[in-house]
Amino acid sequence: MRISKYILSTIREKPSEAETISHQLMLKSGMIRKISSGIYTWLPIGLRVVNNIQKIVREEMLKIGGIEFIMPMLQPIEFWDHSGRLNQYGKELFKTIDRNKKTFILGPTHEELITKIIKKEIYSYKQLPIILFQIQTKFRDEIRPRSGIIRSREFIMKDAYSFHTTSSSLQKTYDILYRTYISIFNKIGLKIVIVEANCESMGGTISHEFQALSKSGEDLLAISNQNNITTVKKVFSIKNKFKKNKQKTFNSTESFSLLNNNKNINLKKIKLVQIISLKSKKNSLFKIVCLLIEKNSEIDISNIRMTDLLTTPIKFLNQKEIFKILGKNLGLKEIKNSLLIKLIIDQSLISEKYFLIQLNNEDKFLTLINLKKDFIKPIFINIKNTMNKNKYLNQEEFNLHKSIEIAHIFKLEKKYSRMINAKVKKSNGSSTFFKMGCYGIGISRLIAAFIEQNYDxxxxIWNKSIAPFQVVILPINLKNSSNVQKMTFFIYEKFKKENINVLLDDRDEQVGVMFSDMELIGIPYSIIISKRYLSKNSVEFKERINNTSFIVPVDKIFTFIKNKLI
Known part of the structure; x- marks a missing residue:
């Protein structure tokens, strides 16, 4: 591609509306342009990256037997009303009314629709298991679009759905997709961590999020490395600040300010502590006594008994017993505000500030707390048994990292097939509800995540697998040197014949502008053609990732580049 016949729209100044690195660089390099809040046009440079990523995703999905199809963006609203997700999604759903006064939504996801389709198309166990996938534009009416394409109102997504008759078949496919996603992100060159996640919005039993570490991320992960085994726990997501009933994943305004203040992140290790609930004395002002203690620590019962707050013998409570006493489940909100609960904190924690809290070993989602601000008048005593000091050497300590969720997989089981009465015949002739899996990748979002991890x-700094162009030819004084012209177009045409994605900067621009634009766009390899090196029958080769350069003979440049692209 010749720039003189292309659209290359770079920007010199930092865009005023862009706060994150990825948003700034995508605008400056001419990948995207804002149309309205959360709505962007993909310009040619950006679309080439989108297409390269889609190619990798498509190849990996086809490799495991996935079947590509596409469903309509418009979905009848009654599908969502039937599933109960109409109220759950609420105002995030885009709605539109046709000329017949019928209401539709622009789909943010397609579980209801795919289940209705499969109900009509699949009738026997012999047709299963099956994996269907599509790459499509989705819609979500974000309350506050931000960070460019990281959280936009219109986005590109690959979603896949699997159907089964047995749980073992579903688990096998789930594991295959899990490994396939790792392969996809490895090929793209994205560094990820995987965390067990909440199934609340989709339903089902098990789900995993694939997170890309980034200073501009909206999620917060706690990562520990003990004995070379990495543990990842999700603390909370910034997006939950705008949703109701999210007490378990977001509770503290202090933790929200911490998330948005880069200076605080990763300055110190955060310990994991847990809440243990006990029954208080009869006729006490408190109904429950909660202990805050380091995870996996042994409790010194005698010290707690001295407070004269508990029944004898000491009774540890589970969630069912807590619900019977309080009339509701125990959450951090109740511990902070309820007059029916008294909090005892281990003395060893008094000098610390931030912790990750886990309620009764049951929460998969943890919450960041600040002892100084989140609790009012707790009791500080020694409640940890310190007789066996070696017991505490393996206490996990966590570092906090911001991250961007780029993919999510779910074991939906029978949630949607039950609602839609979608059944399939088993080998014995009886019918059973389909078991389902759901597997999504945010195509546009992971582009931003990659840039967040690869820039200077x-x-x-693109890699060769997803770069808009693999090689750029930069001729010096193209119009003033016949030798430069001849060699430039010879190399350019040769690369085209070899199906190498090559860009030729044939503009009448200053050398500094040419170099600056190509470094901004991030093309992996540059070939610089000048009279100086042509006099030695050579050209200069430059690699973007490490800014190194080599002088390569003209007759070897094609083999040299091919070897780089292998």
Whole structure:
């Protein structure tokens, strides 16, 4: 591609509306342009990256037997009303009314629709298991679009759905997709961590999020490495600040301010503590006594008994017993505000500030707390048994990292097939509800995540697998040297014949502008053609990732580049 016949729209100044690195660089390099809040046009440079990523995703999905199809963006609203997700999604759903006064939504996801389709198309166990996938534009009416394409109102997504008759078949496919996602992100060159996640919005039993570490992320992960085994726990998501009934994943305004203050992140290790609930004395002002203690620590019962707050013998409570006493489940909100609960904190924690809290070993989602601000008048005593000091050497300590969720997989089981009465014949002739899995990748979002992990002060650093162009030819004084012209177009045409994605900068621009634009866009390899090196029958080769350069003979440049692209 010749730039003189292309659209290359770079920007010199930092865009005023862009706060995150990825948003800034995508605008500056001419990948996207804002149309309205949360709505962007993909310009040619950006679309080439989108297409390259889609190609990798599509190849990996086809490799495991996935079947590609596409469903309509418009979905009848009654599908969502039937599933109960109409109220759950609420105002995030885009709605539109046709000329017949019938209401539709622009789909943010397609579980209801795919289940209705499969109900009509699949009738026997012999047709299962099956994996269907699509790559499509989705819609979500974000309350506050931000960070460019990281949280936009219109986004590109690959979603896949699997159908089964047995749980073992579903688990096998789930594991295959789990490994496939790792392969996809490895091929793209994205560094990820995987965390067990909440199934609340989709339903089902088990789900995993694939997170890309980034200073601009909206999620907060706690990562520990003990004995070379990495543990990842999700603390909370910034997006939950705008949703109701999210007490378990977001509770503290202090933790929200911590998330948005880069200076606080990773300055110290955060310990994991847990809440243990006990029954208080009869006729006490408190109904429940909660202990806050380091995870896996042994409790010194004698010290707690001295407070004269508990029944004898000491009774540890589970969630069912807590619900019977309080009339509701125990959450951090209740511990902070309820007059029916008294909090005892281990003395060893008094000098610390931030902790990750886990309620009764049951929460998969943890909450960041600040002892100084989140609790009012707790009791501080020694409640940890310190007789066996070696017991505490393996206490996990966590570092906090921001991250961007780029993919999510779910074991939906029978949630949607039950609602839609979608059944399939088993080998014995009886019918059973389909068991389902759901597997999503945010195509557009992971582009931003990649940039967040791969940039320098000059611009984006693409790798050869997803770069908009693999090689750029930069001729010096193209119009003033016949030798430069001849060699430039010879190399350019040769690369095209070899199906190498090559860009030729044939503009009448200053050398500094040409170099600056190509470094901003992030093309992996540059070939610089000048009279100086042509006099030695050579060209200069430059690699973007490490800014190294080599002088390569002209007759070897094609083999040299091919070897780089292998």
């Amino acid at each position: 002060n000059r611009g984006i």
